[in-house]
Amino acid sequence: MLRLPPTRWTRPPSLDAAVAALGEPGARALAGGTDLVVALKNRTGRPQCLVSLADACPAGIDTGGGGWAIGAATTLWDLERWTAPPSVAAIPEAARSVAAPPIRSRATVGGNLCLDTRCVFYNQSAFWRSGRPPCRKAGGEVCHAVPGGDRCHAVFSADLPPALAAVGARVRVAGPDGERRKDVADLYTGQGLAPLALAAAEVVLSADVPALSGRSGSAFEKIRARRGLDFAAASAAVWVEAGDDGACRSARVVLGAVDSGPVRVARAEEALQGSLLEPEALETAADAARRAARPVKNADFTPAYRRKVVGVAVKRAASRAWQRAVGAREASS
Amino acid sequence: MSTPRKIVLALTVNGQDHDLLVEPRRTLLEVLREELGLTGAKEGCGTGGCGTCTVLIDGRPARACLTLAADVQGASVLTIEGLADALDGDLHPIQRAFVDAHGIQCGFCTPGMILTAKALLDENPSPDEAEIRQALSGQVCRCTGYAKIVDSVQLAARRLAGEEETP
Ligand SMILES: Cc1cc2nc3c(=O)[nH]c(=O)nc-3n(C[C@H](O)[C@H](O)[C@H](O)COP(=O)(O)OP(=O)(O)OC[C@H]3O[C@@H](n4cnc5c(N)ncnc54)[C@H](O)[C@@H]3O)c2cc1C
Ligand code: SF4
Ligand code: FES
Ligand code: FES
Numbered sequence: 001m002l003r004l005p006p007t008r009w010t011r012p013p014s015l016d017a018a019v020a021a022l023g024e025p026g027a028r029a030l031a032g033g034t035d036l037v038v039a040l041k042n043r044t045g046r047p048q049c050l051v052s053l054a055d056a057c058p059a060g061i062d063t064g065g066g067g068w069a070i071g072a073a074t075t076l077w078d079l080e081r082w083t084a085p086p087s088v089a090a091i092p093e094a095a096r097s098v099a100a101p102p103i104r105s106r107a108t109v110g111g112n113l114c115l116d117t118r119c120v121f122y123n124q125s126a127f128w129r130s131g132r133p134p135c136r137k138a139g140g141e142v143c144h145a146v147p148g149g150d151r152c153h154a155v156f157s158a159d160l161p162p163a164l165a166a167v168g169a170r171v172r173v174a175g176p177d178g179e180r181r182k183d184v185a186d187l188y189t190g191q192g193l194a195p196l197a198l199a200a201a202e203v204v205l206s207a208d209v210p211a212l213s214g215r216s217g218s219a220f221e222k223i224r225a226r227r228g229l230d231f232a233a234a235s236a237a238v239w240v241e242a243g244d245d246g247a248c249r250s251a252r253v254v255l256g257a258v259d260s261g262p263v264r265v266a267r268a269e270e271a272l273q274g275s276l277l278e279p280e281a282l283e284t285a286a287d288a289a290r291r292a293a294r295p296v297k298n299a300d301f302t303p304a305y306r307r308k309v310v311g312v313a314v315k316r317a318a319s320r321a322w323q324r325a326v327g328a329r330e331a332s333s
Numbered sequence: 334m335s336t337p338r339k340i341v342l343a344l345t346v347n348g349q350d351h352d353l354l355v356e357p358r359r360t361l362l363e364v365l366r367e368e369l370g371l372t373g374a375k376e377g378c379g380t381g382g383c384g385t386c387t388v389l390i391d392g393r394p395a396r397a398c399l400t401l402a403a404d405v406q407g408a409s410v411l412t413i414e415g416l417a418d419a420l421d422g423d424l425h426p427i428q429r430a431f432v433d434a435h436g437i438q439c440g441f442c443t444p445g446m447i448l449t450a451k452a453l454l455d456e457n458p459s460p461d462e463a464e465i466r467q468a469l470s471g472q473v474c475r476c477t478g479y480a481k482i483v484d485s486v487q488l489a490a491r492r493l494a495g496e497e498e499t500p
């Protein structure tokens with residue numbers, strides 16, 4: 001059996017107690033464990049104490065206050081069953097694309113938002129990795145993906161963050177200095193080595209989704225080897241709003257799995273704005289996405305393939321989002 | 334570092350209550366197989382990618398290899414051993430359907446397949462093929478090619494709905 005290293009474990013009864021426990025040296029937050037337990041088994045993470053957030057973070061979707069506050073402890077199993085309006089349909093779509101049902105039953109929104117970056121040279125057993133010198137992310141000084149490179153290019157491949165960023169969600173974060181809110185996009189540094197812009201002992205409490213225009217739609221598209229279990233080769237989330245003239249009034253386009261953080265592509269958004277999402281506009285947006293992607297040789301697919309299919313993902317997501325926006329506009333008029 | 338303290342774990346497995354003293358690093362799979370002698374759930378990969386360790390935790394399928402036992406305090410766990418009739422040993426209709434529709438070859442994936450299928454049919458008694466494939470998308474089988482497994486779940490659904498007799 002693949003076993004975890006000896007570790008302490010605690011389940012603080014409240015948020016304050018959890019933040020205090022996470023302030024201890026060697027402490028690490030544990031939610032569903034569907035990524036962290038693998039890391040422990042692979043010995044890529046070696047915390048001295050696991051701090052279960054089960055009683056510290058809210059679970060479920062709170063509809064008070066106009067939009068929706070999705071608690072960090074909400075499971076992806078519950079989130080994929082959310083009958084969301086067209087404007088935020090990308091969120092359950094992204095939840096449904098993560099791993100497989102028996103993983104989504106325990107995987108949480110908080111764990112997905114705080115997922116570590118990944119690399120074929122890093123997410124391996126200790127035995128596998130022992131065949132090469134440790135890379136930067138494993139505490140060494142080399143990179144096996146980009147030899148001679150000066151930084152880590154591990155991939156950010158969590159599926160919810162692009163969808164949440166595309167619909168303009170914010171995250172509520174709590175730590176030793178109290179609570180703060182920031183845009184989902186600002187939760188990420190874009191650095192493979194330390195992808196999260198969180199201070200020590202900070203925890204994500206919820207993803208707060210605003211109520212959006214009834215004439216808007218969103219979608220998430222993920223390209224991968226199999227329709228279950230696999231991380232994205234590339235993904236895209238798109239939100240579009242239809243204007244009075246029937247053309248696209250505003251758009252947000254966010255890519256996943258083609259860099260060390262989610263990538264917002266302003267040029268793709270400009271290509272969609274003012275268009276009817278006709279093939280030429282979609283192609284221009286796809287082209288902008290391909291240019292913005294920065295894949296390197298550290299995933300199951302070649303960088304050229306990932307760059308190519310991120311454009312496909314943008315086109316599919318944009319078309320579906322637009323159908324939803326137009327459908328919603330017709331339903332309301 | 335001080336030695337991690339063991340924790341007292343109260344768990345209901347296949348309807349039986351257990352109080353166990355376990356190290357917090359133990360997974361549910363280790364507890365089932367090594368403490369309780371229930372070897373129906375298998376370790377294929379140990380890292381979430383194959384599904385052979387899948388059991389039902391409070392009715393939902395979950396990877397026992399990724400679940401810390403400490404995190405399922407008070408939960409009710411169903412393993413393949415708990416599915417057949419406890420009194421007369423008769424197979425559960427889903428098990429029977431996997432036998433009759435040839436959904437089993439080497440059998441290594443079967444406990445996870447059957448339990449995942451049970452969770453699906455409990456929530457959605459008449460799933461279409463796409464829904465079955467989606468529900469089983471995390472369960473890897475190296476033998477059957479999946480067609481017979483989908484047939485088995487469809488047969489089980491018809492029998493559970495009373496549309497077809499069990500011979
Ligand atoms: C076979 C397999 C396939 C997978 N496929 C996908 C996939 O396709 N897409 C995808 O996105 N993921 C995938 N995953 C990864 C993982 O299952 C999900 O990302 C899941 O949502 C992680 O959530 P969790 O609750 O299990 O996190 P955990 O494993 O408990 O934690 C993950 C990280 O987040 C931190 N953390 C957790 N909660 C918080 C919080 N509230 N505040 C601050 N930090 C926190 C932890 O310290 C840890 O570093 C896969 C995993 C496996 C095993
Ligand atoms: S990109 Fe390089 S440094 Fe980063 S995890 Fe991969 S091999 Fe290691
Ligand atoms: S052993 Fe748990 S998924 Fe493979
Ligand atoms: S029957 Fe052999 S792995 Fe499925």
